[in-house]
Amino acid sequence: MSVFDASIQVFLAPVVPFLKDDSVTEIMINGPTNIFIERKGFVEKVDVKFDDEGALIAAVRNISQFVGRPIDEERPFLDARLPDGSRIHAVVPPVAKNGTTVTIRKFSKTKLDMKDLIAKGAINIDAARFIDVCLYLKKNIIVSGGTGSGKTTILNILASRCQPNQRILVLEDSAELKIHNNHVVYFEARPADESGKGLVTLRDLVKSSLRLRPDRVIVGEVRSGEAMDLISSMNTGHSGSMGTVHSNNPKECLTRLETLAMMTESDVPIQAVRSQVASAINIILQLSRMQDGSRKVTHISEGIGMDLQGNYQVQDIYLFEQTGRDKDGKVLGSLNPTGTIPSFMKEIEVNQLPFPKELFFKKGPNSNPPSPTPSKPENQAA
Ligand SMILES: Nc1ncnc2c1ncn2[C@@H]1O[C@H](COP(=O)(O)OP(=O)(O)O)[C@@H](O)[C@H]1O
Ligand SMILES: [Mg+2]
Incomplete structure (x- = not known):
């Protein structure tokens, strides 16, 4: 056990x-006596506590010392990783x-893997296979x-399902x-040290990655100006790039990327950014x-560009349709094709990918036309 690990055991003992x-x-620790955890997607209050505010703040100061980033009234936020890889974020009073x-x-x-x-x-097997098709065709994918x-x-x-001969920069x-x-x-970005030196941003990493002969660039979490660099790299030949964005629906995801891209100091007009986002995200x-x-x-x-008014055009290929809840409250429903054929159907066909058009039509009694390919049992996943 490292010294850091040992001190965690002592300072964070209640949790x-x-x-x-x-x-x-x-x-989630909201002050010394108000502690919650999340388990299986549910948040519950737990019956543990720190002795007092002093004990809790000592724990946070201890972590801040180990990672070499100060936390005090002037700099009230701390982002750090614990020895086991867990991410900790702390905010101190006032x-x-x-x-x-x-x-x-x-x-x-x-x-987890795709089978899990x-x-x-x-997800279901057909949708998973469609994603494989998108990966094979090096579509730019945002997980929202x-x-x-x-x-x-x-x-x-x-990223684990990309072709093995490709060089992936993360x-x-x-x-x-x-x-x-x-x-x-x-690659991992780095905050500035105590004297304000040594800052390496995700933007810096995206710029540098383009000179490192990537087949694919993957940005773990797009949450600031790096959106601009990622989008321009997607538009300049680095297809097959991917990232995640915090947003609630596909259209909002594009708007969010636009907002993030506008956070750079560059004076690119919003219309130009919007059309770059629209053409970058597949x-x-x-x-x-x-x-x-x-x-x-x-x-x-699928992002299919912009309409004449300059609004993003998005077409759903698969949609989850909830049919109800079972007696234990479990959500019932399925992820169904909408009947919309992706704009790149031709690419799927000329590459002879085993994903016939029929799979994009809805199954079931009201479907038209019916799918000739029965879906495989789920345990025979990809
Ligand atoms: N489909 C899933 N079913 C059950 N647990 C999942 C599933 N996907 C992710 N998880 C778990 O949920 C937690 C949060 O997942 P994560 O991928 O970090 O979310 P995000 O990046 O959106 O914040 C992790 O513990 C992960 O193992
Ligand atoms: Mg995440």
Whole structure:
């Protein structure tokens, strides 16, 4: 055990059992006595507490010393990683009104793969195969969703399913992805040190990555000006790039990317940014955390440019349709093709990819035309 690890055991003692419990995904500390955890998608209050505000702030100061980033009244925020890879964010009073406020996003040791997502009902086999088609054709894909909806998990899976002869450059603010592929190179941004030196932003990493002969550029979480660089790289021949964006539906995802791209100091007019976003993003994979705590792919949508008024045009290829809840509250429904054929159907055909047009039509009694290919049982996944 490292010294850092040992000190965590002491300073964070009240929540250590939750750090060790793999079924807990998040720990939320709102002052010394008001502590919540998330388990299986549900948030519950737990009966543990720190002795007082002093004990909690000591824990945060201790972590800040280990990672070499100060936290005090003047600099009230701390972003850090615990020795087990979990991400911690802390805010101290007076900004934090409840007392020192901390969230710990657990690092999940079990990495899900596409088969797991199918087994959990997060996606189905046809939709998963369609995503493989998009990957093969090097479409630019954005995974969109709220916090904890499974974006990083699915991005990891997508990148692991790319052709093994491709060079994948991974750029993150805080290293989370662990891609199973042949040729993966990782980079992590760095905050400035105490004297304000040494800052390396995601923007810097995106710029540098383009000179490192990428076949694909993957940005873990697009949340600032790097959106601009990613979008222009997608438009200048680096297709097959991917990233995640925090947004609630596919159209909002494009608007969000536009807003983030506008955060750069450049004086590119908004119309130009908008048309760059519209042409860069081919596929949006929308995820949601449902009322029952499960995570699901709710949309697989295609960005098809802009209309004459300059609005983004998005067409849904797959949509999750909820049919009800079972007696335990579990969400019932399925991810169905909408009957819309992607604009790149021709590419699918000329590349002889095993994804016939019929699969884009809805199955079931009201469907037209019916699919001639019966879907395989889910356990025979990709
Ligand atoms: N389809 C899923 N079913 C169940 N758990 C999932 C699923 N996708 C992700 N998770 C779990 O949910 C947590 C949050 O996932 P993550 O990918 O980090 O979300 P995000 O990047 O959207 O914040 C992780 O513990 C992850 O293992
Ligand atoms: Mg994430």
